Structure formats: C-alpha cells, structure tokens
Amino acid sequence: QVKLLTLADGQKMPQEGFGMYKITDQSTLTAAMKYAYDAGYRLFDTAQLYKNEAEIGNALKELALPREELFITTKVAEPNQGYQQTITSVKESLRKLQLDYVNLLLIHWPIEKYFFDTWAALEELKKQGLTRSIGVSNYQMIHLQYLATQAHEMPVVNQIECHPRLNQRPLIKYDKNHQIVTQAWSPLGRGTILTNPVIEKIAKAHDKSSAQIVLRWHLQNGIAFIPKSVHEKRIKQNIDIYDFSLTDKEMTAIDALHDFTRVGKEPALVYEYNQKW
Ligand code: A2P
DSSP states (O other): OOOEEOOOOSSSSBBBOOOOOOOOOOOHHHHHHHHHHHHOEEEEOOOGGGOHHHHHHHHHHHHTTOOOOOEEEEOOGGGGGGGGHHHHHHHHHHHHOSOEEEEEEEEEEOOSTTTHHHHHHHHHHHHTSSEEEEEEEEEEHHHHHHHHHOSSSOSSEEEOBBTTTBHHHHHHHHHHHHHEEEESSSGGGTTTTTOOHHHHHHHHHTTHHHHHHHHHHHHHTOOOOOOOOOHHHHHTTTTTSSOOOOOOHHHHHHTTTTTOOOOOOOOOOOOHHTTTO
C-alpha cells in the first residue's frame, strides 16, 4: 500500500502519486484518472503549464471522487510568477479544477525575476487556505539557500527530475537535512530507462516489469514519486510494487546507472545572474 509521508507542516502526502504531464485529451484523461483512482492512487499532479486543469476539474466532477481522499498538486507557471500574477493565476487554477483548495502548490521553475515575490504569494495563498502546503519544483541547492535568506516559511516539497540516470543524491540529501520531501518527476526517465539491460535483468529475477523495478528503487530510496501513464495496465502495474524488495546489491547496481542524463531542461542557477547575493 502507498505510504503517507508527513510533511514538515504536518500535512500528509502519499509517497506515490499519478503524474498528469501530457495528458490533455478529456476522454483519455478521465479514463486515466478512473484507472488510477481504482488502482489506489490518491495524489494527482498537474500544473498550469500542462494545460489540463480544466479537464481534471471535469473528470473529478464526472467521477465524483471524494475530495477529502485526494491530494491535488498544481504549479505556478513561469509567465504567471510575481506576487499579484501568482495570486490571480492560482485562483484561476482553482476555478478550472473546480476546487476550493489544492493540497500542494509549487513554483514550477526557479526564475530570478520575482524570485521572492512569487514565494511570498504562495505563503499568502496558504494563509488564505487556498492551498494546504507550499513547495517548489526544479530547485537546486543554490535556489533553496537563496530562498532561505528571505522566506518566512520554507518549502516542504521539492519536486525534481529524478531517475536512475539522474539520481540526484546530493540534492536528496540536502532536502532531507532541511525537512524537505524530494518528489521525483519522470521517475521512469520518460520511459527511456526501461530497456536498460541492468534493469531488465533485475526485472526478470523478480518476475516484475522494468518500470516496477525502477519505481521500487525510488521507494527504497525513501523519496516520493509520480509516474505517468495513460494505459490501464501500466497504471495498475506502476502501483503494484509493494510485495517485493530489491537487495542492496540490486539497489547499488541501479545507482551505478547514474550518468547525469536529463530528460527535461536544466534549471537556471540564480547566482549566475544575481550578483547581489
Ligand atoms: P504511456 O503513457 O503511453 O504508458 P515518466 O513518468 O518517467 O515521465 O514516464 C512516462 C513514460 O513512460 C510515458 O511515455 C509512459 O507511456 C511510459 N510508461 C509509464 N509506465 C510504464 C510502464 N509500466 N511500462 C512501460 N512504459 C511506461
């Protein structure tokens, strides 16, 4: 069963969730949410950038999923950063999602402009009850350190690209030491890692799929993760990882696949253009 992690602000977040990047077609999306809910997923992860908040709102209504069981995340897109723009855009996200609040609101990418103003808006939205928790996405250590110079409260989640080819060990350790839960996006490396012979060999030994092996590796690393699929079989398979475990040797073999390969973009470093700090 999916474990609930307690965030630094006391809220509980499922360790495994359902990623909804690139799921935009209404009927595909509604079906995927139904498969996911029925399979046991309760965390649904979207973003203003994904252009599917309205479709998710429609699906939630159509499927009549109980709000109190769900953990909904959205993220403020770069063009909506800035104090007032953030407040306005999040209210718009809630309108589209047909929700009174989200469980987690993240800044999608660190950008220098409005770096602190956007965070101040998230703090205010939390105060107003429009989100239960606030966090960031794609922040490197330098961004978190910079944020700490002015934030009233710190992010409770940092959602970053993480998979065997980009295993993010130093950042995960930093997050942990600062009571920030690391959440992996593209935990399967968008599928690119699934045909790796090391993973395939381990999969065969456990009679599991490559995806299950990689997700189990995330689980045993103690971080949160949000695989995405639109196929019922895969959606089910990706949450069916709680009845076996990888040995230390297998964990180490997967760790060794790290070669700094990103499937997404590189977060810009604040200090590259902020000389004031
Ligand atoms: P699809 O949606 O067609 O199933 P990530 O979560 O790392 O971004 O990876 C998502 C990609 O991996 C998608 O292209 C998805 O395709 C594919 N995928 C997700 N789960 C599985 C699985 N269990 N087996 C094979 N491919 C998968």
